[in-house]
Every structure is written in C-alpha cells, then in structure tokens.
Amino acid sequence: MFTRRMICGCLAAVPFAMIARPSLGAEGDTCAVFTPARQRETSPAKALARLKAGNERFVSGKTINCDLLAQAQETAAGQAPFAAIVGCMDSRVPPELVFDQKIGDVFDARIAGNFVDTNILGSLEFATKVAGARLICILGHSDCGAIKGAIDNVELGNLTATLKNIRPAVEMAAAGGKAGTSKDPDFVQKVADANVALAERFILDNSPTIKEMVNAGSVRIVGAMNDLATGRVRFFES
Numbered sequence: 001m002f003t004r005r006m007i008c009g010c011l012a013a014v015p016f017a018m019i020a021r022p023s024l025g026a027e028g029d030t031c032a033v034f035t036p037a038r039q040r041e042t043s044p045a046k047a048l049a050r051l052k053a054g055n056e057r058f059v060s061g062k063t064i065n066c067d068l069l070a071q072a073q074e075t076a077a078g079q080a081p082f083a084a085i086v087g088c089m090d091s092r093v094p095p096e097l098v099f100d101q102k103i104g105d106v107f108d109a110r111i112a113g114n115f116v117d118t119n120i121l122g123s124l125e126f127a128t129k130v131a132g133a134r135l136i137c138i139l140g141h142s143d144c145g146a147i148k149g150a151i152d153n154v155e156l157g158n159l160t161a162t163l164k165n166i167r168p169a170v171e172m173a174a175a176g177g178k179a180g181t182s183k184d185p186d187f188v189q190k191v192a193d194a195n196v197a198l199a200e201r202f203i204l205d206n207s208p209t210i211k212e213m214v215n216a217g218s219v220r221i222v223g224a225m226n227d228l229a230t231g232r233v234r235f236f237e238s
C-alpha cells in the first residue's frame, strides 16, 4: 500500500496555514500557492476553467506577476498541483507560460511530440493518484517539428525510436484519404490533432488507475492544441 509519505517525503502534509503569507499580489488569491485543501476544492471542471482563464490572460497580455521566490519557499515542503500537462518539448510552448500558471500549480511531462508512453503514463499516475491532480491536459501545438519528422519518417540516432511513437497518429490522419506530407500544413495539423486524441486513448486503455478516477469523476482528461502564432489554446471538449 502506497502512501504519499512513502513515495515522496516532499508530499507529506504541511501546515500551509502556518507559513502562508497574507498577501502575494494585487490579484486576490491568484498568487496564493496551491495547498492540499485548495486542490481538493478544485474539481476537474474548475481545473479546466483555471487553464482556460490563464490562457485568456496570456493571449490578452494580462499575465499575473507573482513573487515566484515566495511561492518557491511556500511550496518547498509540499506540492498539490491542480493539473498535469503533457506537452511537447518545443521551446515556444512552455505550459506555465501559455496557461499563466506559477510555482506548484501544474505538473509538466514534456517530450518531443507530446505522446504518452509507459514512462509518461506512470508519471501521470503519480500526478493524479498519489499527488492529487484533478485534470490531465494533453497539449499539442501547431507546426510541430516532431509531428513533421514522424510524417517524413526521419531517422536520426535515438530520435528514430522517439518519432515511432507518433506514427499511429500519422496513419490515423491518413486513413480514408490520401496521406499528406510535412509540407502540407493541414495534414500536419490533422496528425497533431490525431496525436492528442491517441494520447487520451492510450491513457484510458493502459491505466486502470486513471480510468477508474475518470469514471468516478475525480479526474478528467482533456486534449488541447496551442496555436504558435497567437498563443491561443483550443480545447477539445466532448
């Protein structure tokens, strides 16, 4: 039987009320760090709303300035992020920036092509089952080099094996129509969308742990797509 304390001492219960600062900014509680209590109060729907609101701030140039060092100090003894984000390693899509989130707010699992494999899945199980995150967001992006590389069957050292994880999305996007090329922006986007959908499916098909939480309504999985040119994130909601 795992407990938070056994798996990671940093997750041990912390008396946040004792160390929380009365004021961290002019935006109400928006600079307040996430605590286990706040995390519990944040439903999957509220978690999604937080990401949407953060992206809205980002694209409108109204990001919040928080005292990040104070947040680092306040979260040093424990973390309770409200979401886990699987994103591409692309330098232009850092989740905390495009969602205007701060220290201790979200887990990030970043890998070229934002696919989910066993290692990412284990990380997501930790983020949700052990650490209590309420939302898993698979964040793809436009004009993704890894997607293009997978379309082109690029072979380069270990990258060859990495890109193989994206091939099912290429095949899914090409099914029933003609296979496009990496020079075709519509096809590249179609593969990126399929890649996000397949990541969601991979999670549910391969993690009974997460599937159980999703079925119980305690965790939600959502796909999303970042537009590099605008910074806007489009959510795939069913």
Ligand SMILES: [Zn+2]
Binding pocket: 088, 089, 090, 112, 113, 141, 143, 144, 145, 146, 147
């Ligand atoms: Zn990418």
